[in-house]
Amino acid sequence: MQATTTEMFEAMNAVMPITSRPALAFVRGRGSWLWDHEDRVYLDFVQGWAVNALGHCPALIARALNDQANTLINCSPAYHNLQAVLYARELAKASGMDHVFLANSGAEANEGAIKLARRWGARHRDGAYEIITFEDAFHGRTLATMSASGKREFAALFEPKVPGFRKARLNDLASVEALINSRTAAVMLEPIQGEAGVVAASDAFLRDLRALTTRHGVLLMVDEIQTGMGCTGRLFACEHAGVRPDVMTLGKGLGGGVPLAALLATREASCFEPGDQGGTFNGNPLMAAVGLAVLEHINDAAFLANVRAQSVYLRARLERLSAQHGLGPVRGRGLLLALELNRDCGAELVTAAREHGLLINAPRPHLLRFMPSLTVSRAEIDDAMTRLEAALGEVTGSI
Numbered sequence: 001m002q003a004t005t006t007e008m009f010e011a012m013n014a015v016m017p018i019t020s021r022p023a024l025a026f027v028r029g030r031g032s033w034l035w036d037h038e039d040r041v042y043l044d045f046v047q048g049w050a051v052n053a054l055g056h057c058p059a060l061i062a063r064a065l066n067d068q069a070n071t072l073i074n075c076s077p078a079y080h081n082l083q084a085v086l087y088a089r090e091l092a093k094a095s096g097m098d099h100v101f102l103a104n105s106g107a108e109a110n111e112g113a114i115k116l117a118r119r120w121g122a123r124h125r126d127g128a129y130e131i132i133t134f135e136d137a138f139h140g141r142t143l144a145t146m147s148a149s150g151k152r153e154f155a156a157l158f159e160p161k162v163p164g165f166r167k168a169r170l171n172d173l174a175s176v177e178a179l180i181n182s183r184t185a186a187v188m189l190e191p192i193q194g195e196a197g198v199v200a201a202s203d204a205f206l207r208d209l210r211a212l213t214t215r216h217g218v219l220l221m222v223d224e225i226q227t228g229m230g231c232t233g234r235l236f237a238c239e240h241a242g243v244r245p246d247v248m249t250l251g252k253g254l255g256g257g258v259p260l261a262a263l264l265a266t267r268e269a270s271c272f273e274p275g276d277q278g279g280t281f282n283g284n285p286l287m288a289a290v291g292l293a294v295l296e297h298i299n300d301a302a303f304l305a306n307v308r309a310q311s312v313y314l315r316a317r318l319e320r321l322s323a324q325h326g327l328g329p330v331r332g333r334g335l336l337l338a339l340e341l342n343r344d345c346g347a348e349l350v351t352a353a354r355e356h357g358l359l360i361n362a363p364r365p366h367l368l369r370f371m372p373s374l375t376v377s378r379a380e381i382d383d384a385m386t387r388l389e390a391a392l393g394e395v396t397g398s399i
């Protein structure tokens with residue numbers, strides 16, 4: 001549908017105001033590039049919030065959507081459909097999990113994981129229902145996943161919260177062990193806390209957590225919604241630590257841009273009974289077909305090696321920029337990287353960078369996060385650095 005710019009700005013009044021957004025609307029995208037309503041072009045290092053693993057509008061996804069839309073879009077979750085069963089098999093094989101429940105958002109997948117832990121506690125641990133999560137964690141925006149999150153901004157919101165979540169400190173095993181009791185059903189964490197500012201659980205901590213949860217007979221649930229699907233340079237971030245969780249959740253890059261998420265569990269942890277879990281759109285063949293195409297493409301040694309190579313390059317460029325401008329360290333893994341600024345100018349930098357045609361994100365006031373497409377090129381990384389440097393000059397020059 002075509003609209004004049006005036007009409008478009010008027011139409012924005014119909015959008016429920018849930019966050020402040022710049023006065024523009026995006027119209028189309030291709031690879032690492034996005035075009036707005038005035039046909040201005042932006043280099044996109046946000047990519048739908050680490051969602052467009054293969055960039056904007058990859059032919060592979062357009063083809064999968066088109067083929068499947070002409071074959072079967074939905075047939076009710078009361079029946080199996082071919083795409084969903086093939087996809088579940090491939091996802092289980094790739095992750096080392098046994099069972100897959102397809103969902104429509106990360107929060108929904110985590111909500112399912114929380115229910116699964118409670119079901120498991122009821123069945124195997126005498127009614128245990130508590131889940132140990134972590135300070136600064138982010139697990140979604142439903143009531144239960146907000147309660148599971150450790151984001152300080154969430155603490156006072158929508159009281160009363162869902163009970164049963166206790167917060168430990170990341171990379172502090174003793175803080176976890178101190179919270180384990182007979183009511184504990186599971187420990188749940190992100191291998192890298194993305195929204196907290198790309199703060200990683202160390203490989204040693206993940207391994208210790210695996211041993212601890214096994215010793216106490218509670219589930220280890222890993223939220224790989226942001227870290228999964230190749231963005232750390234392996235298909236799943238917990239592979240770096242050699243850890244196999246009992247429950248894993250996936251989202252964001254899973255569908256390469258379409259709404260698709262998943263809850264995965266080992267046979268031992270998978271204990272839903274008929275009626276416990278479901279959903280109208282869950283496992284629809286349209287999204288499953290896309291997921292299958294994206295998984296086949298990303299779960300490839302050469303693809304993942306390229307993510308690692310581009311990561312080395314982006315990290316080196318960011319480190320050089322940091323040295324030149326007196327900024328802080330670079331952290332993260334693969335193409336999920338953050339740059340510490342050593343001052344609270346993240347929001348100004350995001351705005352200035354956008355004016356220079358670069359989209360980036362500041363999850364914290366003192367920090368920039370980079371989430372380019374996993375197919376980003378060196379030339380695009382160079383281009384992003386030039387734009388960021390111009391923005392930095394403006395912002396830090398004015399402080």
Ligand SMILES: *Cc1c(COP(=O)(O)O)cnc(C)c1O
Pocket residue numbers: 104105106107108110138139140141190194195223224225226251252
């Ligand atoms: C984005 C995210 C979620 C929530 O996913 P939605 O699709 O936005 O509901 C949960 N956990 C982590 C780690 C995330 O990054």
